[in-house]
Amino acid sequence: MLEICPMTLKEANAFVEQHHRHHKPVAGQKFSIGCTDGEKIVGVAIVGRPVSRYLDDGWTLEVNRLCTDGSHNACSMLYAAAWRATRAMGYHKLITYILDTESGTSLKAAGWKCVGQAGGLRWTGKRRPEVDLCPAQMKIKFEIDDGKRPPEGEENRNV
Known part of the structure; x- marks a missing residue:
């Protein structure tokens, strides 16, 4: 039986380093x-501020990494737990991106909705990395929210 447990960033990153296919x-x-x-860690989720500065409104977080060893239901369990923790911290929305070759079944099982293609194949602009940090492939954006709007005058707390 799977259970959620706390993780440090160091522990989660070590798992990502060992198991993630492309990040x-x-x-x-x-x-x-x-x-x-019950015996070993089978998956991790790392949640942070949105990578896109346009989405970083102070009310939204992003699942920046989700990685498992393939254990059945671990992905959907982590996505659901990440949303519960996000809400408990007072945020209103949680987003993530998957490759367009991935199905999104775990996200759908956890109650997330697909909002369509996002971005391009690569980072662009002056600050783009010299080497691609992720596969040059289209991404699909998923999100889950509580349906609430931020308090009046606090639509974007990070401006």
């Missing part, structure tokens, strides 16, 4: 959670 560990976070089978 490296992250630099920062708001929080990390793990999933255990």
Whole structure:
């Protein structure tokens, strides 16, 4: 039986380093959670501020990494737990992106909705990295929210 457990960023990044198919560990976070089978960690979720500065409104967080060893239901359990923790911290929306070749079944099982394609194949602009940090592939954006609007005058707390 799977259970959610607390994780440090160092622990979560070590799991990502060992198991993630196409991403490296992250630099920062708001929080990390793990999933255990009672004997070992079988998955982690790392949640932080949105990578896109346009979405960083102070009310939204992003699942920046979700990684499992393939254990059945671990992904959907982590996505659901990440949303519960996000809400408990007072945020109103949680977003994430998957590759367009991934199905999104775990996200759908956790109650998230697909909002369509996002971005392009690569980062663009002056600050783009010299080497791609993720596969040059289209992404699909998923989100979950509580349906509430931020208090009047606080639509964007990070401006």
